[in-house]
Amino acid sequence: MSVSIKFWFSCVILLVWAGMGLAQDKPAEGPPNIIFVIVDSHRSDALGINGNKFVETPYLDAIASQGLNFRRAYVTTAICSVSRASILSGQYQSRHGINDFTSFFSPEAWENTYPMLLKKAGYTLAQIGFLGVGKNPPVSSFDHWDADIPWVSEDSVHQTDAVTQRAVDYIRNQQGSGKPFYLAVSYHAAHEIDPRDGVPAHYLIQSRYKDLYRDLVIDTPPSASPEHWQQFPEFFRDEKNIGRARWEGFFSTPELHQKSSKDYYRLITGLDEAVGEIIDAAQKFAPNTVFIYTSDHGFSLGEHGLMGKWYGFDKSIHVPLILYDLRSKPVVPVAQSDALALNIDLAPTILGMAGIQPPPSMQGIDLLKNHGRKEAQREFFFYEHTVFPSPLLPKMEGVVGPHYKYLIFTEHNYELFYDMKSDPHELKNLISHKRYRKKIGQYRQQYQLFKNTLR
Numbered sequence: 001m002s003v004s005i006k007f008w009f010s011c012v013i014l015l016v017w018a019g020m021g022l023a024q025d026k027p028a029e030g031p032p033n034i035i036f037v038i039v040d041s042h043r044s045d046a047l048g049i050n051g052n053k054f055v056e057t058p059y060l061d062a063i064a065s066q067g068l069n070f071r072r073a074y075v076t077t078a079i080c081s082v083s084r085a086s087i088l089s090g091q092y093q094s095r096h097g098i099n100d101f102t103s104f105f106s107p108e109a110w111e112n113t114y115p116m117l118l119k120k121a122g123y124t125l126a127q128i129g130f131l132g133v134g135k136n137p138p139v140s141s142f143d144h145w146d147a148d149i150p151w152v153s154e155d156s157v158h159q160t161d162a163v164t165q166r167a168v169d170y171i172r173n174q175q176g177s178g179k180p181f182y183l184a185v186s187y188h189a190a191h192e193i194d195p196r197d198g199v200p201a202h203y204l205i206q207s208r209y210k211d212l213y214r215d216l217v218i219d220t221p222p223s224a225s226p227e228h229w230q231q232f233p234e235f236f237r238d239e240k241n242i243g244r245a246r247w248e249g250f251f252s253t254p255e256l257h258q259k260s261s262k263d264y265y266r267l268i269t270g271l272d273e274a275v276g277e278i279i280d281a282a283q284k285f286a287p288n289t290v291f292i293y294t295s296d297h298g299f300s301l302g303e304h305g306l307m308g309k310w311y312g313f314d315k316s317i318h319v320p321l322i323l324y325d326l327r328s329k330p331v332v333p334v335a336q337s338d339a340l341a342l343n344i345d346l347a348p349t350i351l352g353m354a355g356i357q358p359p360p361s362m363q364g365i366d367l368l369k370n371h372g373r374k375e376a377q378r379e380f381f382f383y384e385h386t387v388f389p390s391p392l393l394p395k396m397e398g399v400v401g402p403h404y405k406y407l408i409f410t411e412h413n414y415e416l417f418y419d420m421k422s423d424p425h426e427l428k429n430l431i432s433h434k435r436y437r438k439k440i441g442q443y444r445q446q447y448q449l450f451k452n453t454l455r
Contacts, residue, residue, distance in 0.1 A: 031121075031180045031354045032327060033289040035171075035282060036346075038087070038132075038184065039271050040080060040191040041309065042295035044073065044318040046268050054216055056269045059276035060293065060322065067291075067324030068332050068371070070341040074400065077385050078297035078309035078316045083343055084132040087296070088113040090347030090362030093384055094454045100387065104134030112359050114347040116141065118182050121356050126170055129163045129186030132296065144170060151188055151204055158206045159188045160267075164274040168281040175285040180354070185278065190267035190299070192250070201249055203263035206270050213262040220257060221303045222425045229305035231429065233414050238391040243306035251302035261301050282326055289326045290353055294346070295319040304426070310393050312383040312400070312407045313426055319343075323368070332368065339377050340402075341367055363454065382450035383407070399447045406443035417443070 044050055049061040050071060075083045077093050085091075085098040089109065093099060096109065110116060119125050119141070126144035131137045139145045146166055151159045167185045174181050195201045222228075229237065239245065250260040275293060282289045297309040298316045309316040321341050325332035331353075344364035351358045352366040370377065379402055386395045390411050398407035398416075405426070407416040417431040417440050430436045 030288070031123075032325075033174070033180050033282075033286050034118075034123075034182045034292070034350055034353060035167075035278065035289055036182070036184045036292045036350070037187075037275060037278065037294075038084070039187045039189060039293075039295050041264075041297065041299040042190055042268060042271070042320055043298035043301075043315050044071070044320050045315075046190075046265065047320055050320065054213070054218075055265050056212070057272040059272050059279065060320070063275070063279065063291065063293070063324040064320075064322045064336075066334055067322055068335050068337060068367075070321040070337050070339065070367070072338055073294065073319050073321035073341040073343075074317045074381065075297050075319055075343045076381060076383060077387075078311070079385060079387055080132050080296045081134075082385075082387060083296040087294075087343050087346050088115065088133065090114065090344050090358065090364040092344060092363055092382060092454050093386075094382075095361070095363060098133060102135040104137060109361075110138065110141070112361055114350050114358075115182060115184075117351055117356055117359070118354055121354055122179060123354065124174075124177070124179050124181040126181060126183045127186070128166050128170060128183065129159075130188075131184075132186060147186075151193060158204070158270075160206065160270045160274055163187055164277050167278050171278070171281040172285045180288075181286075182350075187271060187274070189271050190264055192246075201246065203260065203267060205263050205266045209266040209270055212266050212269060216262065218258060218261045220254075221301070223304045223427055224251070224257075224302040226305075228427060232305075233409075233412065235390055235412055235414075236394055236409070240391040241306075241394070242388070242392050243300070243308045243310060246307040247302065247305060250307045257302055260307075264299070264301060279324075279326070287326050287328070290332060291322075291324040291326060292346070292350070293320060293322045293324075294343070296343075310385050310387075310396075312385070312396055312398050312405070314420070314424070317383065317400070323349075333371060335371070337371065339367070339371070340379070340381065342381055380446055380450075382447075382454055386410070397447070397451075399443050399450065401443065401446075404439060404443060406440065406447060408447070 045052055046055055048057045049064045076086055077083050081101050082093050085096050089096045115125055125142045127142050128146045130147050149159055149162050192201050193204050251257045298318050300306045300315045303315045304313055323332045345367050348358035348362050348364050349367045352369055380399050383400055384397045394409045395411050397410055403421045405418045405420055415431045416429050418426045
C-alpha cells in the first residue's frame with residue numbers, strides 16, 4: 001500500500017468513526033471505559049505515522065493522527081515481565097522489585113496497582129490475553145479473566161485473531177451494563193515463537209498475510225555490519241549472549257534478514273487490523289471510551305548485530321504510545337507530542353482519566369495533566385536491565401537524555417556514550433572522546449543521582 005493510499009484509507013476510517021460518534025443522541029456521562037491494548041515487541045518506528053515508509057498500519061495511523069501520539073515514548077526496562085510490572089505499578093524496577101518471570105507483587109503492592117485502584121473506584125476489570133507478570137497472577141482480582149490463549153488454537157485460529165474476537169465480544173456484552181469497564185487486551189505478537197519439539201524459533205504469522213511485503217526489499221540497518229559488532233567488548237560478543245544467539249537464527253544472512261523482517265512487519269499489520277476491529281466495536285457498543293495502545297518494549301531487527309530487546313539501544317526501548325478518545329466530548333487532545341513519555345506514566349495517566357488520585361508510590365506522571373506544560377516535562381530517565389547476568393544478558397543501566405545517552409555494563413564497568421543527535425544509529429561510542437568529557441561527567445552524575453533516589 002503506497003503512502004498516498006494509506007493516507008486516504010486513514011482519512012476514510014476517521015470519517016466513518018467520527019460519523020458513528022456524532023450519531024450518539026447525547027454525550028455519555030460518568031467516568032470513561034478504558035481499553036488498554038498492549039502488544040509485544042512493537043518498536044516505535046514500525047508505524048506509518050512515525051515515519052515508516054512501507055509498513056501498513058492504517059488504523060493505528062488514523063487514531064494516532066486524531067489522538068495523542070507520543071513520538072518519544074520509552075520503556076525503563078526492555079523485557080516483558082519487568083516492563084509490564086512497571087506499567088501496572090507506575091514504578092521503576094528498582095522500586096517494584098520484580099526482576100524475573102515468576103515473581104508477582106506482594107498483596108500490599110498489588111492493591112496499589114492501577115487496575116486494583118480502578119476496581120475500588122467501581123470499575124469492572126477484564127483481562128483478555130496474558131497479564132505477563134508472575135507465574136500465578138491473582139485471577140480472582142478480575143471480573144473477567146481470559147488469559148490463556150495459545151499462539152494457535154485447536155481449530156487453527158491465530159492468537160491475534162482469537163484475542164481480538166474475544167475482546168470484541170466482551171465490549172459488545174458491556175452495552176447497557178451501567179458500570180465503567182477497564183479492558184486489558186494483550187497480544188503475543190509481534191514476538192517470535194521459541195524453539196520447541198524440534199521446530200526452530202520462528203515468527204508465526206496469519207496465513208492471510210503470507211504474501212504481504214513479498215516484493216519489498218528491506219534495507220540492512222547501518223549498525224548491523226560485522227565491523228560494528230567487532231567494536232563491542234569481548235564479554236558482549238560471547239556466543240552465549242542471547243541477543244546474538246537469536247540473531248544467528250533470524251538475521252545472520254541476507255535471506256534470513258529479509259524473511260524475518262517481513263514476518264515481523266506482517267505481525268504488526270495483523271495487530272493494526274485487530275485495533276481497527278476493537279475501535280469499531282467500541283464505537284458501536286461503548287462509545288464512552290478512551291483507547292490506549294502501546295508495547296512492552298521495542299525490538300532489534302539486526303541492529304547492533306542483535307535480535308531482541310534487553311539493552312538500552314534505541315530500537316529496544318523506543319515504543320509506540322497512542323491515546324485516543326472516542327467520546328463526543330473528548331478530553332484527550334489531538335497532538336503529535338515530543339514530550340518524553342515512559343511506561344511508568346501509564347498507571348497515573350489511566351488513574352487520572354478515571355478521576356483517581358495516584359498513590360505516592362507511583363513514580364510516573366499523568367501525561368494528560370502535564371500535556372503542554374514545559375515546566376512539568378522531564379529531560380532524563382533511568383534505564384535498567386538486570387534480569388540475567390553475563391554472559392547471557394550482560395546487565396546494563398544508564399541515563400537517556402534529550403540528545404545524549406549514557407550506558408554502563410555494570411558487571412564489567414564498561415561505559416558507552418552516544419550523541420543521539422549526530423549519531424541516531426548509535427554507531428560511535430564517545431566515552432573516551434575529549435570533546436564530550438564535560439557532558440559525560442554530567443550524565444555520570446545524573447546516573448548516580450538516579451541510583452540513589454529511585455528505590
